[in-house]
Amino acid sequence: MLSRVAEAVYWMHRYVERAENVARFVHVNLHLLLDADHHGAGEQWLPLVTTSGDHEDFEKRYSRPTERNVVKFLTFDTENPNSIISCFRVARENARSVRDTISSEMWNHLNQTYLMIEREGRRRRIEDLQEFYTQIKNASHFLVGLAETTMSHNEAWHFGRLGRLIERADKTARILDVRYFILLPGVEYVDSPYDSVLWTALLKSTSAFEMYRKAHPHIHHENVADFLLFDRMFARSLYWCISAAERSMDQITEGMRPAPQAAAELSTLRETLESTDVKSVLANGLHEFIDTFQFNLNVVGVQIHQSFFAMKEAITQVPAQMQSQG
Amino acid sequence: MRFDNYRTDGFYDEMFESDGIPRAGVEPIIETINGLRPRDLKRRQRAAEYALLNSGNTFNVYGAKEGAEKILPFDIIPRIVPANEWSTLEAGLKQRIRALNLFIGDIYNEKKILRDGVVPEEMILGAESYRKNCEGLRPPKDIWIHITGTDLVRDESGTFFVLEDNLRCPSGVSYVVENRNVLKSTFPNAFRTMNVRPTIDYPDRLRRTLRHLSRKSNPRIIVLTPGVYNSAYFEHAFLAQQMGVELAEGRDLVVVDDELKLRTTRGFETVDVVYRRIDDDFLDPRSFRSDSLLGVPGIMDVYRKGNVALANAVGTGIADDKAIYAYTPRIIKYYLDEDPILPIVPTYICSDEKERQHVLENLDRFVVKAVNLSGGYGMLIGPKSTAAEREAFAKKIKANPRDFVAQPTISLSRAPVIAGDRFAGRHVDLRPYILYGRDIFVLPGGLTRVALREGSLVVNSSQGGGSKDTWVLSDGGPANA
Numbered sequence A: 001m002l003s004r005v006a007e008a009v010y011w012m013h014r015y016v017e018r019a020e021n022v023a024r025f026v027h028v029n030l031h032l033l034l035d036a037d038h039h040g041a042g043e044q045w046l047p048l049v050t051t052s053g054d055h056e057d058f059e060k061r062y063s064r065p066t067e068r069n070v071v072k073f074l075t076f077d078t079e080n081p082n083s084i085i086s087c088f089r090v091a092r093e094n095a096r097s098v099r100d101t102i103s104s105e106m107w108n109h110l111n112q113t114y115l116m117i118e119r120e121g122r123r124r125r126i127e128d129l130q131e132f133y134t135q136i137k138n139a140s141h142f143l144v145g146l147a148e149t150t151m152s153h154n155e156a157w158h159f160g161r162l163g164r165l166i167e168r169a170d171k172t173a174r175i176l177d178v179r180y181f182i183l184l185p186g187v188e189y190v191d192s193p194y195d196s197v198l199w200t201a202l203l204k205s206t207s208a209f210e211m212y213r214k215a216h217p218h219i220h221h222e223n224v225a226d227f228l229l230f231d232r233m234f235a236r237s238l239y240w241c242i243s244a245a246e247r248s249m250d251q252i253t254e255g256m257r258p259a260p261q262a263a264a265e266l267s268t269l270r271e272t273l274e275s276t277d278v279k280s281v282l283a284n285g286l287h288e289f290i291d292t293f294q295f296n297l298n299v300v301g302v303q304i305h306q307s308f309f310a311m312k313e314a315i316t317q318v319p320a321q322m323q324s325q326g
Numbered sequence B: 001m002r003f004d005n006y007r008t009d010g011f012y013d014e015m016f017e018s019d020g021i022p023r024a025g026v027e028p029i030i031e032t033i034n035g036l037r038p039r040d041l042k043r044r045q046r047a048a049e050y051a052l053l054n055s056g057n058t059f060n061v062y063g064a065k066e067g068a069e070k071i072l073p074f075d076i077i078p079r080i081v082p083a084n085e086w087s088t089l090e091a092g093l094k095q096r097i098r099a100l101n102l103f104i105g106d107i108y109n110e111k112k113i114l115r116d117g118v119v120p121e122e123m124i125l126g127a128e129s130y131r132k133n134c135e136g137l138r139p140p141k142d143i144w145i146h147i148t149g150t151d152l153v154r155d156e157s158g159t160f161f162v163l164e165d166n167l168r169c170p171s172g173v174s175y176v177v178e179n180r181n182v183l184k185s186t187f188p189n190a191f192r193t194m195n196v197r198p199t200i201d202y203p204d205r206l207r208r209t210l211r212h213l214s215r216k217s218n219p220r221i222i223v224l225t226p227g228v229y230n231s232a233y234f235e236h237a238f239l240a241q242q243m244g245v246e247l248a249e250g251r252d253l254v255v256v257d258d259e260l261k262l263r264t265t266r267g268f269e270t271v272d273v274v275y276r277r278i279d280d281d282f283l284d285p286r287s288f289r290s291d292s293l294l295g296v297p298g299i300m301d302v303y304r305k306g307n308v309a310l311a312n313a314v315g316t317g318i319a320d321d322k323a324i325y326a327y328t329p330r331i332i333k334y335y336l337d338e339d340p341i342l343p344i345v346p347t348y349i350c351s352d353e354k355e356r357q358h359v360l361e362n363l364d365r366f367v368v369k370a371v372n373l374s375g376g377y378g379m380l381i382g383p384k385s386t387a388a389e390r391e392a393f394a395k396k397i398k399a400n401p402r403d404f405v406a407q408p409t410i411s412l413s414r415a416p417v418i419a420g421d422r423f424a425g426r427h428v429d430l431r432p433y434i435l436y437g438r439d440i441f442v443l444p445g446g447l448t449r450v451a452l453r454e455g456s457l458v459v460n461s462s463q464g465g466g467s468k469d470t471w472v473l474s475d476g477g478p479a480n481a
Helices: A003-038 A046-052 A055-061 A067-075 A084-097 A104-119 A126-150 A155-183 A193-205 A209-215 A221-230 A238-252 A261-274 A278-284 A286-310 B027-034 B038-054 B083-107 B121-125 B173-186 B188-193 B202-211 B233-243 B299-304 B324-336 B353-361 B387-399
Strands: B016-018 B058-060 B069-071 B074-081 B147-154 B160-166 B221-224 B246-248 B253-256 B259-264 B267-270 B273-276 B309-311 B366-370 B379-381 B404-408 B414-419 B422-431 B433-436 B440-442 B447-451 B465-472
Touching: A003 A046, A003 A067, A003 A084, A003 A126, A003 A155, A003 A193, A003 A286, A003 B259, A046 A055, A046 A067, A046 A155, A055 A067, A067 A084, A067 A126, A084 A104, A104 A126, A104 B038, A126 A155, A155 A193, A155 A221, A155 A238, A155 A286, A193 A209, A193 A221, A209 A221, A221 A238, A221 A278, A238 A261, A261 A286, A278 A286, B027 B074, B027 B188, B038 B069, B038 B074, B038 B173, B038 B414, B074 B083, B074 B173, B074 B414, B074 B422, B083 B147, B083 B160, B083 B324, B083 B433, B083 B440, B160 B324, B160 B422, B173 B188, B173 B202, B173 B233, B173 B447, B173 B465, B202 B221, B202 B233, B202 B273, B202 B309, B202 B433, B221 B233, B233 B246, B253 B299, B259 B299, B299 B309, B353 B387, B379 B387, B414 B447, B414 B465
Parallel strands: B074 B465, B221 B246, B221 B273, B273 B309
Antiparallel strands: B058 B069, B147 B160, B147 B422, B147 B433, B253 B259, B259 B267, B366 B379, B366 B404, B414 B422, B422 B447, B433 B440, B447 B465
């Protein structure tokens, strides 16, 4: 398939997945605050910005990490390339450029969702946003369902899935990294009801709470980390995302000799996850482990670009316009 | 809302013979609409617009700020063309396309028509749309104009005239297919009763037309688009998708070893047929405009060597030049030895001194058009102009007479549209689409463009025009859609 088209489908899915994750952790935080007030803890909005990785941009343009500022920054700020509205705008523009490749249903859905965000989203007050975040999450799930059922599971489909899973692995890793360290030092809460409230919030931020419950009887930080890093069956764990991404990569590279570097990097990443466990990760430092993971995940991303999208040696002119990608 | 008070105001009306008397065959749709409560009719109008917006069936207006997206305004009352009128149009269009295709092949090769003095040589060779580097070119199967969208209008007597041949990259056919899709759910019962001929198979016919151009049994076909910012991008994507071929941009293509190649995730792959929606000027920066970032450097060489087929061929613009238009009846006669079935609007050529003088003296009665501009730009509508506008235009004509032609204003036919709380007549034209492959096929339907502003004669979408679905009725037989 066309390199440009593969790239656009890949980023289209990545950006929708990104928006879904932003929506989920803002939504969870809005909920959490209601319980936190009950326990007398302060508002915690800064970690959300930290998780998004855009705190420098935030600090430049906003005075304080208040609820209003953070919610605006992450949801409707068109200058923030990773806000929900920006993610859907980029996803839609990418979709527009590959309308012949994705199904009409997928395009209609992305177009409708973007128009809904533009039209209704801006009008809402923060108190009214909960329903909005639900709509965003649903919109992302709907896209997955449409891709699953209205599009052939061809090369383009696998590129889309690859993008989605890499984004998801990255977001689960970030949420775990940021939240874990905020939660852990709070010794005064350990084993208190509030402790369980906070870990529950972390699980909910990755849509993991109910599935975690089925796997582990108690909410304990080590089990939470184990679940989000290594669970074999939960679709947002790092292991699951990477091994499913590897399956799509296998389909994409079938028959290619030699196998592109991107495939090798992805397999190495999966092997790393297989060859360690939560106890040794915690012993050697969770943050360090996640840091290394994210570095290697970035390498995979760069290699995907070079193996499939770039075709550098042949480019004879500067493209007229590039879609914004990050 | 009923049609009881609808007035034809002395114009030829597509739906009514005269006030209160519908034309034969249109009764079912009139009865359907008369039977609706006003708010139900408006609800259907809104539902149709909503369906078009959500499908992203939108266009961008040149010069408008980025992201300004509109649906082509759509009026749900269909325009009806009876079977007997259609068969005349169909025969006339086939005749015209056959002759124009022979004409293009001739002027880039033997130039017999010029030697015989039927068309003035300097008018061809001096035209901006004449492509010197197409001389000697023989495109596959000698077909130059694979896809045409011919603009037709009717005058107050109901006679159809050819207003303009669009032989380069005519757009709008996606609206024909999509409008139909929407209208089938707007008026399903009337649609079924009236035996409307289908348009849904256009993409399939187009694909067959393109496949015909290659010797390979399963050629790689692509649609070449300038990209997402082009006003017709939706259509490019739509046609690629409906045909099941790839939509490529110039940057996806590269010439390697005298072949046109796609950059794919598995390296370079050969392309055989290109349905290009990029104008000649931008197609190949090495042959035409060197500043073009849209095209593919070297594609003309591949084309001349016969290693890729282009639809439409390069250089076809010479035959839809508004000055050459005046000669088309003679062109038809010359190549086919037949009288034209469809008349053209009398056309005065401003480079001819006598004709120019006549035009300048009667500017208030003429529509003056710039030869090389389309989309309703660079136009003077005499009867609606001010003295100052006419004076300014006269200067332009005198400065560059070759650039202008003039035609008497035609009192265009009208069709009813929903205008607020009533029905009102608005001027319409008709653009049928013609495919030239193994044989010549005229899609039974077409884009009816409507000047939605009261009294306006300009139907172009860039100038506030809208569209209607066009229902071509079949000669009895079972209903199909």
